[in-house]
Amino acid sequence: xxxxxxxxxxxxxxxxxxxxxxxxxxxxxxxxxxxxxxxxxxxxxxxxxxxxxxxxxxxxxxxxxxxxxxxxxxxxxxxxxxxxxxxxxxxxxxxxxxxxxxxxxxxxxxxxxxxxxxxxxxxxxxxxxxxxxxxxxxxxxxxxxxxxxxxxxxxxxxxxxxxxxxxxxxxxxxxxxxxxxxxxxxxxxxxxxxxxxxxxxxxxxxxxxxxxxxxxxxxxxxxxxxxxxxxxxxxxxxxxxxxxxxxxxxxxxxxxxxxxxxxxxxxxxxxxxxxxxxxxxxxxxxxxxxxxxxxxxxxxxxxxxxxxxxxxxxxxxxxxxxxxxxxxxxxxxxxxxxxxxxxxxxxxxxxxxxxxxxxxxxxxxxxxxxxxxxxxxxxxxxxxxxxxxxxxxxxxxxxxxxx
Amino acid sequence: xxxxxxxxxxxxxxxxxxxxxxxxxxxxxxxxxxxxxxxxxxxxxxxxxxxxxxxxxxxxxxxxxxxxxxxxxxxxxxxxxxxxxxxxxxxxxxxxxxxxxxxxxxxxxxxxxxxxxxxxxxxxxxxxxxxxxxxxxxxxxxxxxxxxxxxxxxxxxxxxxxxxxxxxxxxxxxxxxxxxxxxxxxxxxxxxxxxxxxxxxxxxxxxxxxxxxxxxxxxxxxxxxxxxxxxxxxxxxxxxxxxxxxxxxxxxxxxxxxxxxxxxxxxxxxxxxxxxxxxxxxxxxxxxxxxxxxxxxxxxxxxxxxxxxxxxxxxxxxxxxxxxxxxxxxxxxxxxxxxxxxxxxxxxxxxxxxxxxxxxxxxxxxxxxxxxxxxxxxxxxxxxxxxxxxxxxxxxxxxxxxx
Numbered sequence: 001x002x003x004x005x006x007x008x009x010x011x012x013x014x015x016x017x018x019x020x021x022x023x024x025x026x027x028x029x030x031x032x033x034x035x036x037x038x039x040x041x042x043x044x045x046x047x048x049x050x051x052x053x054x055x056x057x058x059x060x061x062x063x064x065x066x067x068x069x070x071x072x073x074x075x076x077x078x079x080x081x082x083x084x085x086x087x088x089x090x091x092x093x094x095x096x097x098x099x100x101x102x103x104x105x106x107x108x109x110x111x112x113x114x115x116x117x118x119x120x121x122x123x124x125x126x127x128x129x130x131x132x133x134x135x136x137x138x139x140x141x142x143x144x145x146x147x148x149x150x151x152x153x154x155x156x157x158x159x160x161x162x163x164x165x166x167x168x169x170x171x172x173x174x175x176x177x178x179x180x181x182x183x184x185x186x187x188x189x190x191x192x193x194x195x196x197x198x199x200x201x202x203x204x205x206x207x208x209x210x211x212x213x214x215x216x217x218x219x220x221x222x223x224x225x226x227x228x229x230x231x232x233x234x235x236x237x238x239x240x241x242x243x244x245x246x247x248x249x250x251x252x253x254x255x256x257x258x259x260x261x262x263x264x265x266x267x268x269x270x271x272x273x274x275x276x277x278x279x280x281x282x283x284x285x286x287x288x289x290x291x292x293x294x295x296x297x298x299x300x301x302x303x304x305x306x307x308x309x310x311x312x313x314x315x316x317x318x319x320x321x322x323x324x325x326x327x328x329x330x331x332x333x334x335x336x337x338x339x340x341x342x343x344x345x346x347x348x349x350x351x352x353x354x355x356x357x358x359x360x361x362x363x364x365x366x367x368x369x370x371x372x373x374x375x376x377x378x379x380x381x382x383x384x385x386x387x388x389x390x391x392x393x394x395x396x397x398x399x400x401x402x403x
Numbered sequence: 404x405x406x407x408x409x410x411x412x413x414x415x416x417x418x419x420x421x422x423x424x425x426x427x428x429x430x431x432x433x434x435x436x437x438x439x440x441x442x443x444x445x446x447x448x449x450x451x452x453x454x455x456x457x458x459x460x461x462x463x464x465x466x467x468x469x470x471x472x473x474x475x476x477x478x479x480x481x482x483x484x485x486x487x488x489x490x491x492x493x494x495x496x497x498x499x500x501x502x503x504x505x506x507x508x509x510x511x512x513x514x515x516x517x518x519x520x521x522x523x524x525x526x527x528x529x530x531x532x533x534x535x536x537x538x539x540x541x542x543x544x545x546x547x548x549x550x551x552x553x554x555x556x557x558x559x560x561x562x563x564x565x566x567x568x569x570x571x572x573x574x575x576x577x578x579x580x581x582x583x584x585x586x587x588x589x590x591x592x593x594x595x596x597x598x599x600x601x602x603x604x605x606x607x608x609x610x611x612x613x614x615x616x617x618x619x620x621x622x623x624x625x626x627x628x629x630x631x632x633x634x635x636x637x638x639x640x641x642x643x644x645x646x647x648x649x650x651x652x653x654x655x656x657x658x659x660x661x662x663x664x665x666x667x668x669x670x671x672x673x674x675x676x677x678x679x680x681x682x683x684x685x686x687x688x689x690x691x692x693x694x695x696x697x698x699x700x701x702x703x704x705x706x707x708x709x710x711x712x713x714x715x716x717x718x719x720x721x722x723x724x725x726x727x728x729x730x731x732x733x734x735x736x737x738x739x740x741x742x743x744x745x746x747x748x749x750x751x752x753x754x755x756x757x758x759x760x761x762x763x764x765x766x767x768x769x770x771x772x773x774x775x776x777x778x779x780x781x782x783x784x785x786x787x788x789x790x791x792x793x794x795x796x797x798x799x800x801x802x803x804x805x806x
Contacts, residue, residue, distance in 0.1 A: 380444075401455060
């Protein structure tokens with residue numbers, strides 16, 4: 001089979017502001033050249049009108065239906081930080097946050113940069129009814145995995161996460177079952193005991209002295225059990241790798257059985273080293289059948305509503321795409337997991353452009369890569385779940401169904 | 404209702420070689436005129452990225468979801484040679500083949516032309532634990548139907564078919580059940596006893612004397628039980644007919660309850676009489692509500708990887724399409740069951756062009772019938788299962804769903 005490179009320009013597509021978008025207004029000769037050589041279309045990452053998360057969209061683009069398999073964000077975050085989640089366990093995504101008089105003042109504890117000391121203190125001093133792993137991730141983020149041991153825990157519990165200015169919440173069972181009630185109780189226990197540790201922690205005292213917000217509580221959400229997925233190797237008979245700067249996407253890759261390739265300078269932010277990631281991907285195609293590269297920066301700019309920063313980052317991506325020239329024997333897909341319009345400052349359900357490049361594709365007349373040209377292309381409109389089978393067929397790896 | 408003619412240009416669509424395809428480079432004034440008068444689009448015979456067989460694709464185009472109904476190739480082949488397959492029976496597709504020292508030397512026994520004598524000898528001399536019907540089809544092909552009688556047989560058994568140069572195989576049960584194990588044993592018994600008959604058969608001695616490969620074994624595959632399908636008459640309330648040169652497609656038609664119309668010179672090969680088939684179809688529209696015509700030749704050229712032969716055959720089809728002029732009161736669909744790219748020498752999952760012609764269609768600006776023009780048409784991208792309902796609606800035969 002031909003090797004496949006799937007390039008996910010995370011959150012790049014947008015909605016028009018005064019008739020244009022960051023992608024359309026950016027100078028992108030390399031993307032446009034790829035559009036010219038390939039076949040384009042638009043793609044609903046999940047389905048029309050469904051606003052995807054990054055995790056559900058990536059699952060879909062890898063050919064796993066998130067409407068059947070999605071277990072909540074927790075397990076992906078846990079997989080991303082390398083925690084094995086057993087089938088009796090429940091994983092939750094956590095934020096260090098700031099509480100004042102029972103009201104959430106900041107959901108990110110003043111965007112605390114390094115919470116490893118707090119993580120340690122909690123792991124040492126907190127004692128629960130079950131074993132647990134608490135691990136800080138990037139910035140204010142952390143993951144909690146409650147280990148069920150021989151007894152199953154339940155992910156059917158409510159988030160404790162609230163908006164700024166709202167009072168703190170406790171987790172409740174979302175179904176009438178002893179096991180869900182027990183799990184919610186353990187989660188609330190974890191929060192109460194962690195707050196005791198955090199309240200008097202020297203790092204927080206230091207932060208307050210220097211005018212920073214203390215990380216004095218933990219908000220939890222996205223409780224989930226790990227889904228039993230066929231690996232991509234089992235599902236497609238291919239050897240897959242993933243290059244992604246952020247834990248959540250790494251976790252999706254890990255749960256789908258992809259090799260996680262660390263890349264120097266891959267930060268998942270706008271300062272990420274795009275050229276390194278792409279160069280690395282190209283060399284991986286010698287050993288792997290399938291490589292997914294996620295480039296996250298534009299999504300961040302979209303969340304910030306920063307049109308210019310988003311456009312500039314897209315131009316940086318484009319410059320780095322020159323490393324793809326000469327990739328003549330591969331099948332290349334350039335697309336996005338979702339739109340992150342600056343006007344929305346979040347994900348939207350708008351379809352994303354998709355361009356496939358490679359010797360067997362039926363080229364069309366589209367010669368720009370953007371939200372307005374893509375719908376005129378030869379692919380018309382497909383869904384995220386269609387992408388992986390289409391790529392495998394172009395790569396010569398699809399099984400025939402029938403005679 | 405208006406009568407419907409569905410014209411299946413089997414395997415005609417292709418992938419570009421130096422920017423063009425057999426269809427695009429062929430001189431096809433009639434196809435282009437139809438595209439100009441009609442509305443075009445692309446169609447995934449089953450779903451994007453799913454590589455269709457001819458049987459699964461035809462089922463889909465007739466409105467039967469092969470992902471729910473497909474029973475393997477055997478029953479369609481059996482139906483194609485006119486064998487009734489009961490619900491306790493198992494049908495298998497067979498090849499006469501050449502074995503030497505236990506190794507398969509040729510999967511088609513030197514492309515043996517007529518195996519009726521061998522069929523007879525096997526039917527006379529082989530005795531199994533169940534009744535059976537063994538019938539030779541075209542060339543090296545044959546069909547075996549094992550009659551369960553009052554006891555059900557199981558299609559969950561493995562093929563005995565192997566590649567050239569591999570050792571012969573026995574069939575094994577594919578599930579832990581007594582009935583599957585019994586069925587596999589009967590199949591192996593059939594092979595062993597047939598080999599005894601074939602070994603000393605005068606026809607094979609004669610073949611060897613004249614330097615031809617003997618048909619000294621039988622390879623079996625595609626075990627299936629007959630699916631219980633509503634006939635097209637039950638499903639749609641229409642009277643349907645099919646014109647097809649090859650048994651497999653005739654079998655699909657028969658299982659869907661279509662009248663099988665024999666046509667002189669319809670061979671299923673490149674020497675087929677296209678004009679006869681089309682002329683016959685046009686006259687049938689006086690008596691039938693729906694006529695499917697399958698024209699197979701281009702598929703054969705695609706399997707051979709012969710670009711020029713494929714292009715030339717497409718031009719022959721086009722010439723014959725003149726018999727469709729004057730078909731003003733019918734709904735006409737011109738499409739394919741799958742692509743058979745010369746570069747693949749097999750089926751691919753690429754979408755196929757589809758053009759609908761008739762007084763009620765919303766015409767578009769497409770005025771060529773090929774892989775590159777079709778995506779620009781008014782139909783955009785549909786699926787095989789959408790075709791039949793769309794045609795019935797244009798013909799004035801769709802039921803209203805709702806008030």
